[in-house]
Amino acid sequence: MGVDIRLVEQSDEDLTRWWRARSIGYLSGTQVGEQDLAYLREAMDPSRTWGAFEDGRCVATFRGFTQEVTVPGGRFLASAVVSGVTVSPTHRRRGLLTRMIEPYLRRAKESGDAMSSLIAAEYPIYGRFGYGPATWLTDFRIDTLRAARPGLPAEPDDGGRVVLADLERIGREGPELHERVRRIRHGMVTRPPTWWKRATGEYRLTESVWQEPYCALYLAQDGTVDGLVAYTGREVWKNGVPDSVLDVKDLLAATPAAERALWHYLCSVDWVTTINAPSRAPDDLLPLLVGDARAVTPTACSDHLWLRPLDVPAMLTARSYQAEGAVVLDVQDKDGLASGRFLLEAGPDGASCVPTGRTPDLTLPAAALGSLYLGDESAVRLAALGRLAEERPGAAFAADTLLRTSRRPWCPDIF
Ligand SMILES: CC(C)(COP(=O)(O)OP(=O)(O)OC[C@H]1O[C@@H](n2cnc3c(N)ncnc32)[C@H](O)[C@@H]1OP(=O)(O)O)[C@@H](O)C(=O)NCCC(=O)NCCS
Structure with missing residues (x-):
């Protein structure tokens, strides 16, 4: 049958x-x-x-x-x-x-x-379908005793303050804060209402054990909610002294001041010696926000958001570029969805991307374009790996000048 x-x-x-x-x-x-x-x-x-x-x-x-x-x-x-x-x-x-x-x-x-996105449970599954890894995540572990040297301010010194919040308030204020944060950080994705309902315990699915998190907000001097953190704690004692652990579930900040204040808040919770902070950006500010950067150890690094181009001109004209330049891309797609030769002319003020008959600078599979799109992967690196072909010497370097971004993309969500 x-x-x-x-x-x-x-x-x-x-x-x-x-x-x-x-x-x-x-x-x-x-x-x-x-x-x-x-x-x-x-x-x-x-x-x-x-x-x-x-x-x-x-x-x-x-x-x-x-x-x-x-x-x-x-x-x-x-x-x-x-x-x-x-x-x-x-x-x-x-x-x-x-x-x-x-x-x-x-x-x-x-x-x-314009494209398709997913999180791959295993690395080898989706490349054959035209997807390439576009963002990466780093898990950090913080040794709070070392982080505190030479002394972190226990409270924000910028006029803002950290306040505890219940889940009802997080459900109310969180979505708006997330909307602000995702505007300033490429790689982030929509959080639908069901995401917040799971995060605040409104939905408790049989597949996961629900533990109510502690939550805090960072309020700027004028009272604006600029940051949010949700974390759980485990009480541990060793030889009569507290050795407790915090696990960060979510930390969003719309300003550097909020980001600094929330990490300092977490690092100053009494009894805690270890903080696990998973799913952060590889270039997260965290290590440099504490007193001793070596207190923050990366414990894992993995690919996260994968992208599959479907409409190359729509993708390439949607994003911005830090430099001025032009590149001809010959995109090859065995499924024929994104194939074509395109001239991208781009600069800080906008971009055009149109089909062209010109000689290509780079020939690349759709999956490689998926990896390059958010600015994290390097064309020079992919050329060295044989995953794209330079049709003109220096073309990969020139493409990187155009495509790469000064902050790395970040997508912390599982969907
Ligand atoms: C991953 C999964 C969905 C694949 O489903 P499937 O029906 O076996 O895949 P297909 O038969 O269509 O495989 C297509 C090709 O991909 C390859 N492939 C599929 N899954 C693979 C994997 N996990 N690792 C390596 N190759 C894989 C197959 O070998 C096949 O290659 P071929 O065409 O050269 O023979 C299935 O194994 C599964 O459910 N795994 C557990 C849950 C999971 O990982 N889900 C993915 C969440 S993102």
Whole structure:
């Protein structure tokens, strides 16, 4: 009997089968609770949520929706998300993912989406579908005793203040703050209402153990909420002295003053000797904000947001450029979605990108353009790896001058 790929119905029965299949793929349990279904109903786009069914059982899942990605310069570009991808162990490597993602990308292209985005559970899965890693994350561990040397101010000295906040206030103030922060940091993505409902415990899914976080806000001198932190704590004692640990869940700052004040606040919580701060930008200010930068150790570094170009001119004209210049890109795409030769003429005041018959400067696969797009990857590096070809000496260096950004892109969210 064949495997039938179809849209998931809104009935409890279909949603339960879909969620259970997803949990089997993610090894996150087989229980499906009422909260899971309520969350799924709110989060899913019924016109873009598919399941693969065989003998009445769901054996593969796939969820699409639209998110905005902040591109260099601060504009938001709509992107077709790939999420909730699983294939049950009984059906792996039979082409089910391919059968779901290829038509999805074709439809996204037809409906005018400039690109597609996802977070890859494993590095080797999505390159073949034209995606390249575009942002990276660093996990930091802070030794707070060392961080405090030669002495951190316990309170902001800029007229602002840090106040504790309950989850109700975070649910109210957080989304607006996030909107401000994502305008100034490329790589960030939309946080839908369901993201905040999970963060504040309104939805408690069976796949994760809920622990209510402590939360604090940074208020600027005029009372504006410029920063937010959510963290959990673990009480630990060693040889009669406190050795407790904080785990940062979220830290957003709209200004450097807020960022400084919130890290100083965390580093001065009594009893705490270790802070785990995962999912920060690789160029986070944190190490240089504390008294001794060596108190902040990177413990992990991993690729995070992957991009797949669909409309090259739309992507390249949406972002800004720090330098003036021109480059001819020959984009090669085995699926034909982003192929073409394009002349990009760009500068701080804007860019044009049009099809051209000129000799290319660089020939590159769509996945390489996905990696270069937010300014994090280097064309010189990709040339050295043989992942793009320089058709003219120095073309990769010239492309980097145009495309790279002074701050690295950052996307802390899982979606
Ligand atoms: C990753 C996953 C969805 C792949 O589904 P699938 O139906 O087995 O994939 P396909 O059969 O369409 O594979 C297409 C190609 O990708 C390769 N591929 C698929 N998953 C891969 C992986 N994890 N690592 C390396 N290659 C992989 C296949 O070998 C195949 O290559 P081929 O065309 O050269 O033979 C599935 O293994 C799974 O559910 N894993 C656990 C959950 C997970 O990681 N989900 C992804 C979340 S982002």
